[in-house]
Amino acid sequence: MTTSVKALARNLSRIENTFNYSFSNGPLKGTINKMKVIKRVAYGYQSFLNFIYRILVSCNLMQKSNLANIDRVA
Incomplete structure (x- = not known):
């Protein structure tokens, strides 16, 4: 009991x-967890760029329609 009181x-x-x-770090932890899940699944991706695109789309930082334009430029 005294340990709890001292900690408080x-x-x-x-x-x-x-x-x-x-303020809460919950949204940040959720985003990091989503990235870790994608990383775990991403062993089958052909390139690192596809992995980055998948993270950006999943975190709503980029739309799928923008990916087609990027592929044409590159």
Whole structure:
């Protein structure tokens, strides 16, 4: 019990900040997890560029219609 009280006292300012600010690292962790899943599945991709495109499309950073234009330029 005393260990819990000491831990609360030591982290009181951090605990208060969770109620005062609405920041969360949840969205970032979700994006990183999505990238890791794509990486696990991406062993069959022919090129690293396809892997990067897949991440960009999955994270809504690029639309599929833009990929066709990039392939024509390259």
